[in-house]
Amino acid sequence: MERRSFLKSLLGIFSLSTFITFLYPLFRFLSPGAHSAKKIQVTIPKTKIPAGEAYRTTFDNTPVMVVHHPNKGYIALSRVCTHLGCLVNYDRSVDRLICPCHGANFTIEGKVISGPAPAPLARYPVSVKGENIIIG
Ligand code: FES
Structure with a gap:
């Protein structure tokens, strides 16, 4: 060659x-x-979340709080605080999600009430099918 x-x-x-x-x-x-997109869903039996209670789970690798509000139904919110990422908890006595790190308070819909959090908590779609609650 x-x-x-x-x-x-x-x-x-x-x-x-x-x-x-x-x-x-x-x-x-x-x-x-x-x-x-791969459709991700989490199924939770209704019996695990009586009215007024909250349930911790994960959705798409994110810690999530599912609240069964007596008037507003099931609400699924990210537990990851938008300030610095601590995990919020549901306080039934005041009907709020509260961050233990710096005290941010969120409504049951995830809106910031007080504290240093700059944005609301992420909210996920919830549906009820038969005896199950489906997130996603
Ligand atoms: S991490 Fe939640 S208020 Fe700071």
Whole structure:
């Protein structure tokens, strides 16, 4: 093989690999189903959360508090405080979620009432099917 044809072959291989390197992400982006999010759900039997009580679980690797409010039904909120990430607890006596670290108070809907938390708690969709509560 002559030197010139060898270099042409090498250049061709390099060009092809470069082309594939850029084409593959484009193909993955445009292919159907590439962005379909995996549907995550958590099922909790209704019997585990009597009215007025709260239940701790995790949803998508996030600690979650599911509250069975007598008037507002089931509410699922992230327990991760938006200040510095401590885990909030439900205080039934005042019907609030309270952060033990710096005292942030949240309503049962996750809105900040007081304290240093800069944003509300994340809220997750809840549905009731038969005897189960489904988060997600
Ligand atoms: S971490 Fe919750 S108030 Fe600071």
